[in-house]
Amino acid sequence: MEPAVRGRRGSTELRPLLSGERGAQFGASASSPSALAVAAVLPAGGCGERMGVATPKQFCRVLGRPLISHTLQALERVCWIKDIVVVVTGENMETMKSIIQKYQHKGISLVEAGATRHRSIFNGLKALAGDQAYCRLSRPEVVIIHDAVRPFFEEDDLLKVVRAAREHGCSGYDLEFGTECLQLALKYCHANAKLVEGSPDLWKVTYKRDLYAAESIIKERISQKICIVMDMKEEKEHAGYLLETVLKNELNHVKVTSVVPCHDGSNIQHIILEQCYSFVCMNVMTTDFQNTQKLLGMLEESNLSVLYPVVVVSVHFLDFELGPLSQKMESLMWIRKFAVEVKKRNILLCGLIINYSQDEQKLQESLRQGAVIIAALIKERNSALLGQLLVA
Numbered sequence: 303m304e305p306a307v308r309g310r311r312g313s314t315e316l317r318p319l320l321s322g323e324r325g326a327q328f329g330a331s332a333s334s335p336s337a338l339a340v341a342a343v344l345p346a347g348g349c350g351e352r353m354g355v356a357t358p359k360q361f362c363r364v365l366g367r368p369l370i371s372h373t374l375q376a377l378e379r380v381c382w383i384k385d386i387v388v389v390v391t392g393e394n395m396e397t398m399k400s401i402i403q404k405y406q407h408k409g410i411s412l413v414e415a416g417a418t419r420h421r422s423i424f425n426g427l428k429a430l431a432g433d434q435a436y437c438r439l440s441r442p443e444v445v446i447i448h449d450a451v452r453p454f455f456e457e458d459d460l461l462k463v464v465r466a467a468r469e470h471g472c473s474g475y476d477l478e479f480g481t482e483c484l485q486l487a488l489k490y491c492h493a494n495a496k497l498v499e500g501s502p503d504l505w506k507v508t509y510k511r512d513l514y515a516a517e518s519i520i521k522e523r524i525s526q527k528i529c530i531v532m533d534m535k536e537e538k539e540h541a542g543y544l545l546e547t548v549l550k551n552e553l554n555h556v557k558v559t560s561v562v563p564c565h566d567g568s569n570i571q572h573i574i575l576e577q578c579y580s581f582v583c584m585n586v587m588t589t590d591f592q593n594t595q596k597l598l599g600m601l602e603e604s605n606l607s608v609l610y611p612v613v614v615v616s617v618h619f620l621d622f623e624l625g626p627l628s629q630k631m632e633s634l635m636w637i638r639k640f641a642v643e644v645k646k647r648n649i650l651l652c653g654l655i656i657n658y659s660q661d662e663q664k665l666q667e668s669l670r671q672g673a674v675i676i677a678a679l680i681k682e683r684n685s686a687l688l689g690q691l692l693v694a
């Protein structure tokens with residue numbers, strides 16, 4: 303086993319393996335396994351033969367980010383896991399270090415993989431055994447082994463496993479339906495075991511189709527909230543509120559909220575902190591991007607788009623009967639330039655023109671079309687559409 307690398311909690315700095323600081327205090331949250339020292343080992347040293355692509359599946363991109371980073375993100379939410387050991391091949395050690403740095407994962411130790419999954423896990427366990435001269439990870443009481451290619455799980459799944467590890471003995475049923483991992487532990491570790499029913503979300507990425515499924519699940523999860531940033535010049539009952547109503551009808555399972563930015567933008571920052579990844583920016587009877595640019599500035603300052611692409615739709619309400627649209631296109635085309643700039647920060651900017659007609663029927667139809675377009679842009683997060691001006 304190679305000397306591992308560990309990132310301190312609260313810093314992205316990588317340094318030789320040193321003592322753990324992740325989730326230092328147990329028993330702090332009501333749901334934590336009280337007073338138990340828990341660590342996790344993530345085997346990530348496979349080559350993903352069944353996936354049939356050159357990149358090992360744990361490094362394949364899901365919504366622009368390596369799969370293993372999604373798994374780490376899910377694991378990091380569990381504050382009572384003290385140490386996380388990721389097991390990777392020597393060849394992929396640098397790739398893994400750069401993933402940790404880029405996506406700001408904290409408290410991760412890296413250990414070199416073995417030729418089989420079991421050997422990789424064994425290497426991870428040795429790093430946690432507390433008897434290696436160079437290793438100062440403290441010895442945990444319970445170790446969770448979690449495949450790096452299972453990005454979907456809840457804290458509750460892990461809690462059940464940890465509690466079972468502490469409380470239960472072994473049964474015939476467990477042996478019958480256990481995995482080979484379990485059998486190995488029983489054979490060599492003189493430990494008792496319990497099979498815990500997992501949720502269907504615990505599936506493993508094995509084939510290429512699983513990557514598409516994982517991406518769809520994540521897209522759906524991050525599209526559950528939409529924030530409409532109102533045009534401050536706008537009066538009540540105007541376009542923004544009409545669009546909000548239509549969007550709510552169109553996306554009845556999605557939480558649509560609207561906000562008029564306050565002078566210091568703190569209310570928008572609050573929404574950003576709540577991890578809303580979809581914004582609709584209102585611009586009534588104007589082709590300038592002042593409001594949209596303010597929002598983009600705030601998004602760029604935040605770290606929101608590090609983990610997921612953020613969609614911003616700049617909506618321009620224009621009365622098509624007040625002069626031809628072609629005259630307004632020149633200033634609207636600036637969206638292309640802005641979109642290219644913010645793409646570097648993983649923000650997908652698109653434009654949408656809605657016919658702000660005096661004719662109630664035409665207006666309603668345009669609003670409905672607009673809502674359908676917004677819903678599709680948010681759901682798909684397709685970077686091919688960035689900088690496009692769509693007309694409802």
Ligand SMILES: Nc1ccn([C@@H]2O[C@H](COP(=O)(O)OP(=O)(O)OP(=O)(O)O)[C@@H](O)[C@H]2O)c(=O)n1
Binds near residue numbers: 423
């Ligand atoms: N020598 C190995 C082999 C596998 N694994 C890890 O064990 C997990 C589950 O194994 P599996 O799905 O079989 O992964 P691969 O071995 O990569 O896939 P394949 O069998 O298709 O080659 C994966 O996170 C994989 O990276 C590991 O750490 N070390």
Ligand SMILES: O=P(O)(O)OC[C@@H](O)[C@@H](O)[C@@H](O)CO
Binds near residue numbers: 481482484506508
């Ligand atoms: O090779 P398969 O894809 O069937 O299974 C891999 C499993 O060994 C692995 O995922 C463990 O979680 C099971 O204990």
